[in-house]
Amino acid sequence: MTTERFRTSAGVDVPAVTAETMRRVDRVAVDDVGIELLQMMENAGRTLAARVFDVGGSSALVVAGNGGNGGGGLACARHLANHDVDVSVVLDRAPEELTGAAARQHRILREMGVSSQVGPEPVSETGPVDVVVDALIGYGLAGRVREPAEALIRETNRHDAPVISLDVPSGIDATTGETLGDAVRPDRTVTLALPKTGLEGRAEPLFLADIGIPRAVYDRLDIEYENPFGRGFWVELRS
Numbered sequence: 696m697t698t699e700r701f702r703t704s705a706g707v708d709v710p711a712v713t714a715e716t717m718r719r720v721d722r723v724a725v726d727d728v729g730i731e732l733l734q735m736m737e738n739a740g741r742t743l744a745a746r747v748f749d750v751g752g753s754s755a756l757v758v759a760g761n762g763g764n765g766g767g768g769l770a771c772a773r774h775l776a777n778h779d780v781d782v783s784v785v786l787d788r789a790p791e792e793l794t795g796a797a798a799r800q801h802r803i804l805r806e807m808g809v810s811s812q813v814g815p816e817p818v819s820e821t822g823p824v825d826v827v828v829d830a831l832i833g834y835g836l837a838g839r840v841r842e843p844a845e846a847l848i849r850e851t852n853r854h855d856a857p858v859i860s861l862d863v864p865s866g867i868d869a870t871t872g873e874t875l876g877d878a879v880r881p882d883r884t885v886t887l888a889l890p891k892t893g894l895e896g897r898a899e900p901l902f903l904a905d906i907g908i909p910r911a912v913y914d915r916l917d918i919e920y921e922n923p924f925g926r927g928f929w930v931e932l933r934s
């Protein structure tokens with residue numbers, strides 16, 4: 696369902712969607728319209744990297760999980776490394792346990808010589824970095840946050856560097872905004888395609904990234920959609 700509304704500075708209303716509706720959007724994009732998940736993820740990772748450049752600095756830590764959120768974070772890590780940012784990666788599981796798109800993104804990073812570590816401790820032990828990217832859990836959060844993700848979230852919050860969350864702050868329910876256990880407290884969030892209902896009323900700046908989903912997808916799902924991006928690929932939103 697689309698309920699809450701966000702607005703761009705140009706005055707374009709943008710509907711917010713639940714995790715369930717966003718999942719439907721993804722399914723229609725892939726199954727009916729023929730856009731691959733990896734295409735959307737590439738756009739997500741690249742736009743997120745551009746927002747990391749805005750924060751500035753020369754080093755970044757990407758904390759990634761095993762779903763679409765982690766995959767986007769790992770794609771972002773590649774774009775950062777390609778642009779001479781010193782990137783370190785921390786995963787919530789051993790690299791051999793990654794599956795699907797996250798495994799594919801990770802394999803590319805390994806070939807690039809970007810190393811990754813596992814577990815909560817490396818988040819605080821990597822030393823100072825200029826920005827932390829939170830790509831642990833997105834709209835796929837299921838139930839209360841479990842370990843080791845919860846410890847990774849706590850370590851991320853303890854970090855001195857500014858934190859950018861991908862799609863939703865990890866640990867926040869994308870639909871309700873509720874925190875089930877610990878949740879990342881980001882300095883800004885880059886949400887994908889449409890804002891999620893659970894992001895309404897949050898204090899940190901919220902950016903919306905265009906991941907290439909065409910209007911035809913929204914039309915098929917009866918989601919009222921006016922292009923919020925103009926001729927750009929991201930926009931800031933207010934609720």
Ligand SMILES: NC(=O)C1=CN([C@@H]2O[C@H](COP(=O)(O)OP(=O)(O)OC[C@H]3O[C@@H](n4cnc5c(N)ncnc54)[C@H](O)[C@@H]3O)[C@@H](O)[C@H]2O)[C@H](O)CC1
Pocket residue numbers: 717720721732735736739760761762763764765766767831832833834835836837838839840841842844845861862863887888906
């Ligand atoms: N159109 C789009 O918006 C697109 C979004 N993308 C990104 O994909 C995620 C959704 O991906 P999904 O695989 O469905 O789930 P997540 O990555 O959010 O979560 C799975 C991840 O989280 C772990 N996990 C889940 N629940 C728990 C829990 N209770 N405790 C601990 N850990 C948990 C699970 O183990 C996995 O590691 C969306 O947010 C976007 O970022 C696509 O990239 C492109 C299209």
Ligand SMILES: [K+]
Pocket residue numbers: 764829830831832833860861862863864865
């Ligand atoms: K996240």
